Structures are given as C-alpha cells and as structure tokens.
Amino acid sequence: METLTENVQDQEGLERRARVFAALSDPNRLRIVELLIDHDEICGKDAAEALGISLSLYSHHAKALRQAGVIVQEKRGQTGYCSLDRELLDEALNVLNRCPYPPENDHRACPGCRDAF
Ligand SMILES: [Zn+2]
Numbered sequence: 001m002e003t004l005t006e007n008v009q010d011q012e013g014l015e016r017r018a019r020v021f022a023a024l025s026d027p028n029r030l031r032i033v034e035l036l037i038d039h040d041e042i043c044g045k046d047a048a049e050a051l052g053i054s055l056s057l058y059s060h061h062a063k064a065l066r067q068a069g070v071i072v073q074e075k076r077g078q079t080g081y082c083s084l085d086r087e088l089l090d091e092a093l094n095v096l097n098r099c100p101y102p103p104e105n106d107h108r109a110c111p112g113c114r115d116a117f
Contacts, residue, residue, distance in 0.1 A: 023068035
C-alpha cells in the first residue's frame with residue numbers, strides 16, 4: 001500500500017502524463033508524433049503534406065500537442081518548425097511500458113516477456 005500512496009502523491013506528474021495521453025488520443029496527432037520521432041524537426045507545410053491533411057487542420061492538431069507540451073514550436077522567419085519533447089514523451093510512456101501482469105504471474109507465458117526467458 002506504501003507504493004500506492006507514493007504514486008498518488010505525484011499529482012503533478014500524473015496530470016502532466018494525463019495531458020500527454022489526452023493529446024495523443026487522436027489519429028492525426030498520433031501520426032504527427034510518430035512522424036517527429038524520426039525527424040528532429042519538421043515545418044507545418046511538410047508535416048501536413050506527409051499526413052495528407054490541410055495546413056489548417058495540421059495547425060489545429062499541432063496546437064493541441066503544443067498545449068500538452070508534447071511538441072515545441074520554434075518560429076524562424078515565416079515558418080514554424082515543430083519538434084518533439086522527447087523527455088516528456090519518454091516519461092509518460094515509461095510509466096506504462098512494462099508488463100501489465102502482476103509479478104507473481106508466470107511471465108514465461110506472457111507474449112511480451114516470453115523472449116526475456
Ligand atoms: Zn510478463
């Protein structure tokens with residue numbers, strides 16, 4: 001029960017991660033993030049083109065990702081370049097990136113754990 005209390009006390013981190021997941025709960029936003037994983041930065045025009053959506057729709061989704069802190073935008077001249085806050089994404093994903101079965105389970109039977117044995 002001690003661990004449960006500790007987790008709940010990290011309210012700030014919990015809300016930060018919840019904002020990340022809320023921002024990711026849209027196919028287009030998820031695609032923007034997946035695109036940025038492979039690129040240091042990308043301008044709106046190129047991103048919209050890669051996704052096959054209009055620039056205004058891209059901007060709408062990029063704004064939601066920016067507000068959650070998932071991406072940061074830097075404006076150079078007339079062009080805005082987006083990049084990923086990899087540290088924040090890593091933090092959010094790491095919390096869930098482990099075997100969902102309890103420790104006492106036989107992990108040799110888990111699809112994800114099987115290879116570790
Ligand atoms: Zn497992």
